[in-house]
Amino acid sequence: MSIVENFDLYAPRLIDKGEYFSMGHTGCAGCGEALATRLVLKGLGKDTIVSNATGCLEIISSRYPTTAWEIPWIHVAFENAAAVAAGVESGLKALRRKGRIPDRDVKSVSMAGDGGTADIGLQALSGAMERGHDMIHVCYDNEAYMNTGIQRSSQTPFGAWSTTSPPGEVSFGQRTWKKNIPEIMVAHNVAYVATANPSYPLDLIRKVEKARKLKGPSYIHCLSVCPTGWRMDSSLTIKVGRLALETGIFPLYEVENGKYRITVDMPEPLRPVEDYLKLQGRFRHLRPDKIEEIQARVNLEIKKLMNKVNYIQSWEELG
Amino acid sequence: MAKRKRIGMEVALAAAEAVGMCNVDVAAVYPITPQSHIAEHLSELVADGKTDTEYVTVESEHTSMSVCIGASATGARAYTATCSQGLMLMHELLPIASAMRCPIVMSVANRPVNAPLNILSDHSDIMPQRDSGWIVIFSENGQEVVDLTLMAYRIAEDKDIMLPVIIGIDGFILTHMVEPMEFPDQKEIDKFLPPYKPYATLHPDKPLTMGAFAMPDFFPQMMKAKDMALLNSKKTIVKVWDEWERKFGRRYRPVETYRTEGAETILVTMGSMSETAELGVDELRDKGVSVGLVKIRLWRPFPSDELKVAVKDARVLAVMDRAVSPGTGGGPVFTDIKAVFYGEDSRPIIVNYVMGLGGVDVTVGDFVKMGEKAAKAKKEEYEFYGVMG
Structure with a gap:
């Protein structure tokens, strides 16, 4: 039985019944990010303070005087979520030491989209991870600047349409491949880095719980299917998320103390990338040669990842 | 104490x-x-x-x-x-x-x-x-x-x-x-x-x-x-x-004054140049030029009322700006001070010297020169003091 088939049987016992991200937010129908946030918060629990970057998540959840957040939450600007979370962590640390707040472990967590993480927010994130704050950064990667109207980011996939990477007479859409942020985080010697996907809720929650328990910085890169920006049916969010895994486009893995591990098995052989691409309008313009190019690159990326999984030893093993 | x-x-x-x-x-x-x-x-x-x-x-x-x-x-x-x-x-x-x-x-x-x-x-x-x-x-x-x-x-x-x-x-x-x-x-x-x-x-x-x-x-x-x-x-x-x-024992005010009693011309400064300006005022007073000094300590919120009181008898205000407000026709302190007097029945002539930019020393002699020039002012002026071209 796969983990998903098991879900109905075990879920009630495995998942925090508390809801920390409430209904009534203004996310689009089928929003993968809202779903992921709800699950991430279940993994984090109530002793959490979220610092949120400007972006979809912030906008759908915090229109004054309403809020979808049942836990303490702060938004300051776009590029500095990790820096604000570092400030929250430092403030809590000082106040706890001085006995001005209860002596309890409260986790500082920054949340940002792919723009607030990989592009405009990369410096603040790198600084926070390098300094070793006791915090988690969660990136909800919906593969473009969705909040401003679906402009390309460094996470927009090769060949995808966006409003600033439109296909045309002399263009096939996005010309670059995804910048590998989890790998950049691994290079910061962060003790825990993982990819996640709300189509695999138990895997996602387990990873968040793992990061929550660690002292020090950790990073979770969460795929967030965006029906609006990906030009797809909003009923297909979960299915497209699963196809991202089954085609090998977005593998689920974790890197713990330097050791890579696949956490959700991919089918062998992998399903063709076309199964994933054809459900999304953002890839509709692609000619077969480009789809072949994507297939070849995905095959290579999976080999690169498996190479790490199979051969890289953990810090303990090396030490 | x-x-x-x-x-x-x-x-x-x-x-x-x-x-x-x-x-x-x-x-x-x-x-x-x-x-x-x-x-x-x-x-x-x-x-x-x-x-x-x-x-x-x-x-x-x-x-x-x-x-x-x-x-x-x-x-x-x-x-x-x-x-x-x-x-x-x-x-x-x-x-x-x-x-x-x-x-x-x-x-x-x-x-x-x-x-x-x-x-x-x-x-x-x-x-x-x-x-x-x-x-x-x-x-x-x-x-x-x-x-x-x-x-x-x-x-x-x-x-x-x-x-x-x-x-x-x-x-x-x-x-x-x-x-x-x-x-x-x-x-x-x-x-x-x-x-x-x-x-x-x-x-x-x-x-x-x-x-x-x-x-x-x-x-x-x-x-x-x-x-x-x-x-x-x-x-x-x-x-x-x-x-x-x-x-x-040390006193701080939003606007502080130095020898403003009876002064016809008042220099207005902000920050470290104020102490040098005091010496300039002493020298001018020794020469018989009726000059005093007003120092803006509180820049925001702007102390409009205190400023009005501090300079109420002055004929000329000489505002020393250590910054440029490009395209405004005056430095930032100057334009703020002009705004303060817009609603007043009697207004001083306000002249503006932009000086000390980029670390240029502003000496006692400079304040003496600016004070003397300001004392003769007949109308509003805006000048980059000591800058050629």
Whole structure:
């Protein structure tokens, strides 16, 4: 039985019944990010303070005087979520030491989209991870600047349409491949880095719980299917998320103390990338040669990842 | 009042010493010349356990202000220091800190803004922050830096204010000068400045949403609230300064005067040049020129009423600007002061000398020359003093 088939049987016992991200937010129908946030918060629990970057998540959840957040939450600007979370962590640390707040472990967590993480927010994130704050950064990667109207980011996939990477007479859409942020985080010697996907809720929650328990910085890169920006049916969010895994486009893995591990098995052989691409309008313009190019690159990326999984030893093993 | 020993110290180090006495919970400072001695000395105080502060060695000024906002939101007392390009980089966050009512204190070692790059002194960095909603106070010498820094959190954290405060310390001219100063005892400061008691904090025991976005139904009210808080802060600032005077004997006013009695012409200065200007005024008075000096200490909120009183009998005001407001036809202090007199029945002639840009020394002789020129003014003037071309 796969983990998903098991879900109905075990879920009630495995998942925090508390809801920390409430209904009534203004996310689009089928929003993968809202779903992921709800699950991430279940993994984090109530002793959490979220610092949120400007972006979809912030906008759908915090229109004054309403809020979808049942836990303490702060938004300051776009590029500095990790820096604000570092400030929250430092403030809590000082106040706890001085006995001005209860002596309890409260986790500082920054949340940002792919723009607030990989592009405009990369410096603040790198600084926070390098300094070793006791915090988690969660990136909800919906593969473009969705909040401003679906402009390309460094996470927009090769060949995808966006409003600033439109296909045309002399263009096939996005010309670059995804910048590998989890790998950049691994290079910061962060003790825990993982990819996640709300189509695999138990895997996602387990990873968040793992990061929550660690002292020090950790990073979770969460795929967030965006029906609006990906030009797809909003009923297909979960299915497209699963196809991202089954085609090998977005593998689920974790890197713990330097050791890579696949956490959700991919089918062998992998399903063709076309199964994933054809459900999304953002890839509709692609000619077969480009789809072949994507297939070849995905095959290579999976080999690169498996190479790490199979051969890289953990810090303990090396030490 | 106890007689205290005066000690000689570089002003930047004294600023850090004063911060170290304020029981700051979180400091996030990115070094930049000429602020860097503050960053260094504060880290020494932390390393030696002389102050119990989380010192976050940030990777940029944008992050230093972000860390301060995050820390302040948890109820921590937060500090940073910067100037010039660093202040410009954190500019985005200054109106956020004030709107979110974070009582952060920041020392600004006033330095020009590129281009061309120049690390010396003028007020070009603070002027783009005028509308950020921060309280901005200028210092004139090392003792003032110590006193104003020690008073800053009392002002910022006052329940009627809850706004961040900038202390302007002219780069090099002040930061790198060794001056005699006296420090209150730690016990006296602990009594004067109790630990920060915030209104609201980020904590799971009482979950709050901070920094929500607002549409036109609430946005204007929030802007009005911030402006009213800043305008109303003046009386509390003066109250804190009065208490300081009673305890420590040194007096601070939003607008301070020097030999203005009967003066036909009044020079208006801000920051470190004021002491030099005093000597210029002495020389002019000796020569029989009827000149006095008005020093703007409180730059925001702007002390309009105090200024009117201070210069009420003057025929000419000569405003010395250490920054340019390009395209305005006058320096920033000049245009603000002109606005003060628009509604008055009788107005002085206001002339404007932009000087001391990029660290150019402004000497006693320069003030004498400007004073003499201003005394003869028949109409408004705008001049780059001593600049050819």
